[in-house]
Amino acid sequence: xxxxxxxxxxxxxxxxxxxxxxxxxxxxxxxxxxxxxxxxxxxxxxxxxxxxxxxxxxxxxxxxxxxxxxxxxxxxxxxxxxxxxxxxxxxxxxxxxxxxxxxxxxxxxxxxxxxxxxxxxxxxxxxxxxxxxxxxxxxxxxxxxxxxxxxxxxxxxxxxxxxxxxxxxxxxxxxxxxxxxxxxxxxxxxxxxxxxxxxxxxxxxxxxxxxxxxxxxxxxxxxxxxxxxxxxxxxxxxxxxxxxxxxxxxxxxxxxxxxxxxxxxxxxxxxxxxxxxxxxxxxxxxxxxxxxxxxxxxxx
Amino acid sequence: xxxxxxxxxxxxxxxxxxxxxxxxxxxxxxxxxxxxxxxxxxxxxxxxxxxxxxxxxxxxxxxxxxxxxxxxxxxxxxxxxxxxxxxxxxxxxxxxxxxxxxxxxxxxxxxxxxxxxxxxxxxxxxxxxxxxxxxxxxxxxxxxxxxxxxxxxxxxxxxxxxxxxxxxxxxxxxxxxxxxxxxxxxxxxxxxxxxxxxxxxxxxxxxxxxxxxxxxxxxxxxxxxxxxxxxxxxxxxxxxxxxxxxxxxxxxxxxxxxxxxxxxxxxxxxxxxxxxxxxxxxxxxxxxxxxxxxxxxxxx
Numbered sequence: 001x002x003x004x005x006x007x008x009x010x011x012x013x014x015x016x017x018x019x020x021x022x023x024x025x026x027x028x029x030x031x032x033x034x035x036x037x038x039x040x041x042x043x044x045x046x047x048x049x050x051x052x053x054x055x056x057x058x059x060x061x062x063x064x065x066x067x068x069x070x071x072x073x074x075x076x077x078x079x080x081x082x083x084x085x086x087x088x089x090x091x092x093x094x095x096x097x098x099x100x101x102x103x104x105x106x107x108x109x110x111x112x113x114x115x116x117x118x119x120x121x122x123x124x125x126x127x128x129x130x131x132x133x134x135x136x137x138x139x140x141x142x143x144x145x146x147x148x149x150x151x152x153x154x155x156x157x158x159x160x161x162x163x164x165x166x167x168x169x170x171x172x173x174x175x176x177x178x179x180x181x182x183x184x185x186x187x188x189x190x191x192x193x194x195x196x197x198x199x200x201x202x203x204x205x206x207x208x209x210x211x212x213x214x215x216x217x218x219x220x221x222x223x224x225x226x227x228x229x230x231x232x233x234x235x236x237x238x239x240x241x242x243x244x245x246x247x248x249x250x251x252x253x254x255x256x257x258x259x260x261x262x263x264x265x266x267x268x269x270x271x272x273x274x275x276x277x278x279x280x281x282x283x284x285x286x287x288x289x290x291x292x293x294x295x296x297x298x299x300x
Numbered sequence: 301x302x303x304x305x306x307x308x309x310x311x312x313x314x315x316x317x318x319x320x321x322x323x324x325x326x327x328x329x330x331x332x333x334x335x336x337x338x339x340x341x342x343x344x345x346x347x348x349x350x351x352x353x354x355x356x357x358x359x360x361x362x363x364x365x366x367x368x369x370x371x372x373x374x375x376x377x378x379x380x381x382x383x384x385x386x387x388x389x390x391x392x393x394x395x396x397x398x399x400x401x402x403x404x405x406x407x408x409x410x411x412x413x414x415x416x417x418x419x420x421x422x423x424x425x426x427x428x429x430x431x432x433x434x435x436x437x438x439x440x441x442x443x444x445x446x447x448x449x450x451x452x453x454x455x456x457x458x459x460x461x462x463x464x465x466x467x468x469x470x471x472x473x474x475x476x477x478x479x480x481x482x483x484x485x486x487x488x489x490x491x492x493x494x495x496x497x498x499x500x501x502x503x504x505x506x507x508x509x510x511x512x513x514x515x516x517x518x519x520x521x522x523x524x525x526x527x528x529x530x531x532x533x534x535x536x537x538x539x540x541x542x543x544x545x546x547x548x549x550x551x552x553x554x555x556x557x558x559x560x561x562x563x564x565x566x567x568x569x570x571x572x573x574x575x576x577x578x579x580x581x582x583x584x585x586x587x588x589x590x591x592x593x594x595x596x597x598x599x600x
Contacts, residue, residue: 099497101497120431120432128497129420129450131418132496132570133496136495156464157432160464163459163591163592163595196399291463
């Protein structure tokens with residue numbers, strides 16, 4: 001959740017017993033420094049930073065490690081060039097993977113934890129769905145713990161993830177619609193109102209912003225007018241003249257929901273209110289616990 | 301599993317304690333009659349027939365009901381025209397749905413059971429993934445029981461489905477690779493060997509066979525040369541001259557895996573052997589039970 005999960009959200013999650021991650025995204029060091037300062041003013045519990053692997057370099061990783069995070073999560077790209085520096089610093093390396101090939105690279109990098117992310121996740125991701133992907137990754141991970149991501153927004157999803165062999169869940173969109181997230185209020189309201197049928201994977205928002213995403217990865221967003229207009233016309237969108245690109249940037253700045261993207265996963269069906277992040281961690285945990293306790297009724 | 305799940309497979313599943321379904325597909329009454337006769341020669345346990353809703357008519361439904369199945373499952377299309385005849389005959393109506401709009405129609409039809417099918421399923425299906433779709437359908441079903449389908453091939457998937465609020469799982473591809481299925485041995489071997497990354501959703505095999513599938517639904521198959529060749533060229537494929545279409549039919553007849561389709565879901569990663577269907581039902585059940593028993597360790 002690059003630029004949506006800042007210090008306040010990550011701190012609230014960590015304070016509630018989760019592992020809060022600051023969404024470092026493409027690697028804006030100044031933004032990261034500021035958000036880490038916010039986090040450290042709130043919590044002294046374990047926390048981490050997430051970064052987009054293909055977008056970063058050794059200097060950005062070093063800048064992140066200087067803050068002494070407990071974990072660094074690398075997603076979308078080859079983690080091996082950064083693995084040694086991260087683990088040598090005493091920081092845990094989390095690798096988010098979208099399929100078996102990425103999981104192989106992560107294991108080669110010596111990842112301490114794998115996040116198996118399904119295509120139903122909001123924002124960037126791959127093609128494989130969470131339910132069959134998680135056990136496949138667990139089977140190849142040889143004891144390295146696996147966390148499930150994508151499509152999980154409540155205790156039912158967390159309990160299901162545990163049954164699949166995961167040790168926990170990485171949850172994004174549900175925390176986008178939290179009081180502490182840096183998302184716009186209008187975006188949070190759209191997430192609360194939307195159905196999973198209104199999300200789709202797209203390259204449109206990456207093309208207009210000129211981010212050179214590897215073609216393996218697309219972003220899941222709430223479908224809006226801009227996406228409808230340009231889907232399938234990405235070639236033309238890539239060569240849009242500067243004033244029209246500036247108009248997109250202005251729409252983002254102004255929070256114009258018809259044009260600006262709102263990344264969101266398919267689990268938006270399960271998101272019906274904006275809550276504080278701490279309350280969400282507690283709710284999701286206790287709902288999963290109740291389900292796991294209740295299963296004694298299924299088996300005699 | 302139209303034409304893959306015949307009487308022998310359905311009977312083996314029912315005999316093992318599941319509800320075996322004969323894959324009636326597009327509604328070939330002669331084939332259905334023959335397979336029901338096979339089933340009835342083996343088992344007297346509850347069983348059912350699955351049909352593709354947009355492809356059938358009242359006469360086909362009547363022909364199916366004449367066999368007195370315990371359940372009829374309708375997938376892909378509006379079930380309402382057939383609901384009354386089915387339920388009046390004392391047969392249970394199962395509706396397989398791929399999203400919230402289809403679930404609404406199924407509830408309106410008075411379905412006795414909904415199957416929430418995720419996009420990771422083999423063969424025809426929709427866009428939504430199982431993990432977030434199942435709880436969303438459970439929440440709208442108002443007490444009508446829901447079964448999870450798509451991406452489930454072992455006890456972990458079944459246990460996860462129960463955590464999501466489903467009452468069970470509908471499992472396809474895992475039973476394709478069973479001794480009793482009517483699939484070719486070469487297809488079963490490909491399913492055992494394949495990874496989930498080698499499956500994709502496509503219209504290619506429907507276009508070449510001239511099945512007028514509603515565009516909402518695509519089929520998930522193991523990617524092969526024919527699919528690679530025609531993906532994105534469906535318009536040209538639709539107007540292929542007759543000799544070349546005949547060549548496709550010949551490849552299907554000869555079991556040429558480079559050309560003929562093999563429907564398969566993303567859970568192929570979890571399928572490592574061909575087993576008897578009865579052993580599979582027992583294995584999946586006992587693995588799920590063991591997992592559910594073990595969770596007492598998670599919660600104190």
